[in-house]
Amino acid sequence: MLTDLPIRKIIHVDMDAFYASVEQMDNPELKGKPIAVGGSGKRGVISAASYEARKFGVKSAMAGNLAIKLCPELIFVRPHFERYAEISKKIRKIFLDYTDLVEPLSLDEAYLDVTHNKKGNPSASLIAKEIRERIFNEVGLTASAGISINKFVAKVASDYNKPNGQKTVNPEEVIDFLEQLDIRKFYGVGKVTAEKMYQLGIFTGKDLKLKSIDYLDAHFGKSGRYYYYVVRGIHTSEVxxxxxxxxxxxERTFSENLSSEIFMLEKLEHIAQEVSNRLAKSKVSGKTVTLKIKYSDFTLQTRSKTLHYFISDKSLILETAKDLLYQEKLSNSVRLLGISISNLNTETKKTPEQKSVSVQLKFEF
Incomplete structure (x- = not known):
């Protein structure tokens, strides 16, 4: 049911293979060819892949040596992050011509709330189309978009007609859209969670909707409540x-696997220093330290510790990370280590998830 919900006009704009598309635009010789940004070298990891490369199964976060096996003609390109940031600013400037309610998720995607927009255009679908045309004409790249009543549905919809397309899910279509959705398409459901849902007989949104909130809480913890509401079209997060x-x-990926904690301490010191520098630059501190460990078999493990006070100093970050490293024995040799700080002093109290607001389903999109 979509009663008692705020209805907004939300657009999720997602650039198509952004890093790879920028490289192909800047170097015409790469157009139409399978390319991977990053990933070269023995232990390289791919940041982005062109659609020509994706046809072979090459994708972001994949090891370069595996990608080249899938696509022997693959061309590796060194990333140019300053260039990507420059292009991203131009795209964001276009967004701001339509609304000040723009929430960037990364350099290549953003949410826009166009419920009340600067153009006075009642159709979010037409605004999305115009924005995509402007990005192509003024920047030279293609973008895809999803349009719906909330951020969750818009995000899912933007993936439907990629590349260079858009999909609108009108208010009266949301429930049917979510019920038919493959559970793997739900934003926030990763590979591990999807496998768990399969084991529980949950394959589609309709299957998920049949489960009670208590059932989902029992099997998925805090995420259970999130799944219960989003499958009912309830997602009140504002742009x-x-x-x-x-x-x-x-984080750091190592050229050779590390098999002893002793060899990891020097690496952790450098990582802790970088985290400390970033905290200082952002003028924040945090209470929770998480150590990320990726083993040689690509399994991932995280270990966390929450302190009673905020920290940003390298020595305290490193000391906590060391405690986490020695917390339990390593299960294999290690290819990557990372440190993250969360529970930051910028966080505010969360607002109640549900608000009672009357709604009319006849809403021009």
Whole structure:
């Protein structure tokens, strides 16, 4: 049911293969060819892949040596993050011509609330189309968009007609759209959670909707309540132009696997220093330290500790990370270590998740 919910006109704009598309735009010789940004070298990890490369199964976060096996013709390109940031600013400037309620998620995607927009256009779908045309004409890149009543549905919808397309899920279509959705398409459901849901007989949104809130809480903890509400079209999170940072992190992938904690301490010291520098630059501190460990078999483990006080100093971060490293025996050799700080002193109290607001389903989109 979509009663008692705020209805907004939300657009989620997602650039198509952003890093790879920028590289192809700047170097015409790369157009139409399978390219990967980053990932070169023995232990490199891919940051982005062009659609030509994706046809072979190459994707972001994949090891470069695996990608080249899937696509022997793959071209590795060194990333140019300053260039990506420059292009991102141009795109964001276009967004701001329509609304000040723009919430960037990264350099290549953002939410826009156009319920009340600067153009006075009642159609969010037409605004999304115009924005995508302007990005292509003024920047030279294609973008996809999802349009709906809240951030969750808009985010899911933006993936439907990629690349260079858009999908609108009108208010009266939301419930049916979510019920038919493959559980793997739900934003926030990762590979591990999807496998767990499969084991519980949950394959679609309709299957998920049949489960009670107590059942989902029991099987998925805090996330259970989130799944219960979003499958019913309930997601009241507002588009926040000044989104509060919830964590800050740094990590390193090693050229050779590390098999002893002793060899990891020097690496952790450098990572702790980088985290400390980033905290200082952002003028924040945090209470929770999380150590990320990726083993040679690519399994991932995190260990966390919450302190009674805020920290930002390298020595305290390193000391806590060491405690976490020695907390239990390593299960394998290690290819990556990372440290993140969360529970920051910028966080504010959360507002109640549900608000009672009357709604009319006949809403021009």
């Amino acid at each position: 926040k132009p000044n989104r509060i940072r919830k964590s800050l992190a740094a």
